[in-house]
Amino acid sequence: MTKVNWFLLLFIFPLSFQGFSQHTFLGSNRELFVDDFLIDRLDGASLKMHVPIDEGVAFYLDKPWEGKFSTYTTIIHDQGIFRAYYRGLLDVVEGNNQRLTCYAESKDGIDWYKPNLGIHEIKGSKDNNVILVDEELTPNFTPFLDTNPNAKAEEKFKALAGKQATGLFALSSADGIHWVKIQDKPVLQEGNLDSQNVSFWSTTENKYLVFFRSTDSGFRSVSRSTSTDFKSWDKGIAMTFGSAPLEHIYTQQTSPYFRAPQIYLAVGARFMPDKQVLTDGQATEMGIDPNYYKACSDAFLMTSRGGNQYRRYFMESYIRPGIGLNNWVSRTNYPALNVVQTSPYEMSIYVNQDYAQSTAHLRRYSIRLDGFASLSAGFAGGEMITKPFVFEGNALELNYSTSAAGEIYVELLDEDGNKIPGFSKEECQPIIGNELSRPVYWNNSTNVSRLSGTAVRMKIYLKDAAIYSFRFY
Template sequence: MGCKNKEVSNSEVIQLEDKREIFVDHYLIDKLENASIQLHHPNDEGIVMYFDKPWEGVFCTYSTVINDNGLYRAYYRGGLSVDNEPYSNEEFTCYAESKDGIHWYKPDLGLYEINGTLENNVVLANEAPVHHNFSPFLDENPNALPDQKFKALGGTIREKIGLIPYTSPDGIHWKKLTDGGVIKEGAFDSQNVSFWSESEQCYVCYFRTFSNGYRTVSRATSTDFINWSEPVEMTYGDTPPEHLYTQQTSPYFRAPHIYVAIGGRFMPGRQVLTKEQAEELNVNPGYFKDCSDAFFMTSRGGNEYDRTFMEAFIRPGIGLDNWVSRSNYPALNVVQTGPEEMSIYVNQDYAQPTAHLRRYSMRLDGFTSVSAPYSGGEMITKPFSFTGNQLEINYSTSAAGEIRVEIQDEKGVPLSGYTLEDSQEIIGNEISRIVHWNHTKDLTELRGKTVRLRISMKDADLYSIRFKN
């Protein structure tokens, strides 16, 4: 409803403007010679939070992590239920905070009496089944009302309740925006995520559906968070169907026109543990006959996901506790946790007394890269125009490697002064490096013109580019 059309034909000149491009797909790439797009895997940084409060329990999941201007907020499902019943008021939405995204604490909020005490970290209770999959976001809509700085959706398909909208001025105190569900056509039996899209200029919701026996994703849009378009099923290109239990689609904070989806891939009936092993780990008897891992896909709007990579983004760890049903589900959102680092959080040890949230780290923009071996390779881009006056790259090379950049016209003819021979030899490992040609970096004369890049690489990775001012 009212969203900008983001579709770009391959025959059109891409308008890069000053946006950062990460190489998660072939959107900008015309040719690769002895080079390829590589998926990188996050570093395991260990447990950051145990779900060990009496009102949290072994079924804590569907986590969301929000970087609110340096205050990190985590939301997740807790509950007293021993059988994971999603339609009772024995489930709650719990909350934790951090000043760095690494060290977390659970404040005593005093909002709801749970298990005989107000000293708990529950931000939503007594509104079943909303807290089964309550999924909040920080509203980046410049026209959002101050008392609606945070928004959320939660709900299920039972009795056609659908997804109910909530708002909050502070991320702690929540109230319904409407009494009934605003999106009703879906299965909703997992985390259903929404956000304000800067590039599409509307609210977008990605939610659980079923198609041909598989857990799939559909999408709807809205300009006011109340009235939503008819759901449209997402497509995945020419890839085999899989159970996408969660999809966790969100704008990448350094390139918000690109949505990254780091979700949980469910493998029903793919059993690793024996009954005896499950009993030894004290796994809930209903949750050890399947396994899961984390996948990576992207979207640039519309109803298309790009699944360039079918391999796992995060494999289950060593130990049988990592191979139970519905474990290894990533939290919603990737957040920056250092000058050169971003973090992803994953729910692990599901349905076990050791259930926890784990942190994984990556370099900024480091989901993927264009990579070339020692023998050398190159990438040529599609025709594009830009509005900045400097080319910034995020890259790494070996001590023996290098990167050189050539700017060509739209037909592939090198531009005088910007050839490979004019380009500096770039060696190193930096998040931000400005490219020079014969000691000049100023690209003002090329702004608005249609150009291509030819990037020559040897034992190197290129994570992102941006024409910045």
């Protein structure tokens, strides 16, 4: 089969050769060790989740039209501009029908400012950062940068906004600041819809997706719907979680990872409705609204690769609540939508914290590029063998780190697990160091092109080392 045909299969059958074989087709996609999608066997090695580093406050939610109930943040990186969208409230009482959508900007994702946009008059002045005041649209406003190659320039940004009572409306914008309805009637009216309802263009499925709030056996859960035009959506289908136990998924924040868009990463908030940490007296002393300290929440990590299945390989908390009672109130620790790159080697994740408190703010966490999780082994060493897969490319690249005593070897096997001459462990140059992009050498060569388009397995040997991602290119 020619290479052109292999690439066609990537778009038609992105996960496997349906009707041909069960081999996973990677093409030249980057793969992350965020789940066991490719793993056939582990021996002394494991998948390890890596905790993001707390980098402090990104910005406080301290304007009179923002306040302690500001939440549901979306971060969009657009050609050197980082854009933040979030819910505000004109007064301090939640549910008073004065919800607003606010906007902040940054040139680096680290230092943020709130521009005076002059769009809406708030408290007698247009010197504010408010972009929407329409009560039909401000609940749960969740925008995205439309990567559909056929998207109109005036619809560069799209969003879904609304609630269960109104349904979700489709909006568009040319500049990310001035928004209009795409049509007058709502485009989606099923589900609970009472938190961020996340939509995006999927390059692998060639359609728009939305992940919205639904219920499953009394638990807050997620359903998915698809559309080809962002106006007509098919009937939603409930997402499944494999063997993972049901938990309250308050927000799921599912979006394509920008370096591997075939992987939908979900860094969301799980809600523990009956876990009260603060006493009534502590809550009163801290000035916390009586409705917002009798539960707690934290951040979790899961993935999807298309269809209605999530993979929750890690049940542990991805970002634990911080030190201090202010981190243990209801609806705090809710991650913002989207992970963005903020340096050549670093990504940032943002989390709403101190909910229902006068110190409410958005906080930034950093993590190594691709570093959500890794294939890891300690000093005693370990091994991993993949399932059979087919790649396209001439070389293999790793994003990895080792200790000074550690090392990594990579071996390519045929689909039955036999060593392929020229690509054995004995012929592999030891991989030592800490790099985001390092080619693998066998016999002083990186060339793997003769195996491109054929089914292979990969066997990795690790000692005091971690691999975050790999790709053939």
